[in-house]
Amino acid sequence: AQSVTQLDSQVPVFEEAPVELRCNYSSSVSVYLFWYVQYPNQGLQLLLKYLSGSTLVESINGFEAEFNKSQTSFHLRKPSVHISDTAEYFCAVERTGGFKTIFGAGTRLFVKA
Amino acid sequence: DVKVTQSSRYLVKRTGEKVFLECVQDMDHENMFWYRQDPGLGLRLIYFSYDVKMKEKGDIPEGYSVSREKKERFSLILESASTNQTSMYLCASSSTGTAMNTEAFFGQGTRLTVV
Numbered sequence: 001a002q003s004v005t006q007l008d009s010q011v012p013v014f015e016e017a018p019v020e021l022r023c024n025y026s027s028s029v030s031v032y033l034f035w036y037v038q039y040p041n042q043g044l045q046l047l048l049k050y051l052s053g054s055t056l057v058e059s060i061n062g063f064e065a066e067f068n069k070s071q072t073s074f075h076l077r078k079p080s081v082h083i084s085d086t087a088e089y090f091c092a093v094e095r096t097g098g099f100k101t102i103f104g105a106g107t108r109l110f111v112k113a
Numbered sequence: 114d115v116k117v118t119q120s121s122r123y124l125v126k127r128t129g130e131k132v133f134l135e136c137v138q139d140m141d142h143e144n145m146f147w148y149r150q151d152p153g154l155g156l157r158l159i160y161f162s163y164d165v166k167m168k169e170k171g172d173i174p175e176g177y178s179v180s181r182e183k184k185e186r187f188s189l190i191l192e193s194a195s196t197n198q199t200s201m202y203l204c205a206s207s208s209t210g211t212a213m214n215t216e217a218f219f220g221q222g223t224r225l226t227v228v
Contacts, residue, residue, distance in 0.1 A: 009153065034216065043117070043203060043219035044156075090155060100171075101207075101217055103148075105155035 002027040002093045006104035014112050015083055021076040021107045023091030033074040034092040034101070035065055044090060050074065061085075086111045116140075119204050119220035126227050132191040134223050136204030143209045145187035146217065147171075147179065150201040162187055163209065194227045201225075 007022040025031065032051050036044040048059040055067040065076045074091060091104040120135035138145065144163050148156040148171075158171030160179040168179050176198060180188045187206075191198055201224050205217040 006155075036217075036219075041221075043221045044205075044217075045219065046216045049216060100158065100161060101146075102158075103156040105153055 002031060002095060002102045004091050004093050004102055004104035006091050006107050008107050009105065010108045010110065012110045012112060013081055016080050018079050019077065019081050019085075019109065021089050021091075021109065023074045023076065023104060025072050025074065025091070025093045027072075027093060027095070030096040032094045032096060033065075033067060034094070035059075035063070035074070035076050036090045036092060036103075038088045038090065038106075040087070047076075047089070081109070081111045083111050083113060085109060117204055117206055117218050117220040119202075119223050121223050122221060124223060124225045126191075126194050126225065128195060128227055130191075130194045130227075132194050132225065132227075134189040134191075134202055134204075134225070136187045136189070136206075136220055137185050138187075138206040138218070139185065140206065140208070140218070141184065142206035142218075143184075144207045145181065146205040146207075147177075147187065147189045148203045148205065149173070150203055150222070156203065159189065194225075196227050199225060199227045 003026045005024045013019045034049045035047040037047045038044045048057045050067045058064045063078045088106045088108050090106050092101045094101045117138045146161045147159045162168045162181045178190045203222050204220040207217045
């Protein structure tokens with residue numbers, strides 16, 4: 001079975017500061033890894049995903065995440081955040097070849113002016 | 114664009130009522146899911162379906178049932194609503210295909226309050 005731990009429930013940060021949202025996973029088999037974002041009063045949408053190949057994956061709005069197999073981590077980073085990045089971020093894992101996604105508890109990112 | 118549509122954004126029901134939450138997707142996805150979202154607990158899987166008339170229990174199926182009579186529609190049923198089922202309910206769909214297709218598409222959510 002797979003599990004996901006998001007190490008921070010809330011992360012407050014000032015605008016233009018860097019941010020890291022931490023995610024660790026547990027699995028005995030190979031997995032796909034995802035970050036989803038949920039803006040206020042909306043459903044979740046995919047931010048980025050790791051399937052295979054390069055361990056660094058990027059989103060179109062400046063976020064990136066690095067798959068670290070030895071540390072079983074998939075931390076999300078952005079070098080300079082904007083007010084519009086305020087949202088809840090969910091790390092998720094799916095067994096390779098499976099279709100059931102397991103989500104972490106979520107991290108609320110608050111970007112302050 | 115993939116669209117997953119949930120029939121209601123907000124619902125208020127009384128304890129003991131039978132409640133139906135409807136979800137429709139327009140991308141011919143094989144897989145559909147119902148999650149509930151509670152603060153500090155993330156998304157917990159209630160039920161999922163990988164084909165018409167097929168259903169599998171998720172992590173918290175107690176008090177819920179589902180129906181999938183057509184590929185595009187997946188219904189969540191609360192047989193007798195209770196106050197501890199007050200929550201945000203999220204429907205999602207995904208395709209069983211290549212690895213590149215493996216992501217879930219979500220509806221806007223239904224915030225259910227049971228009084």
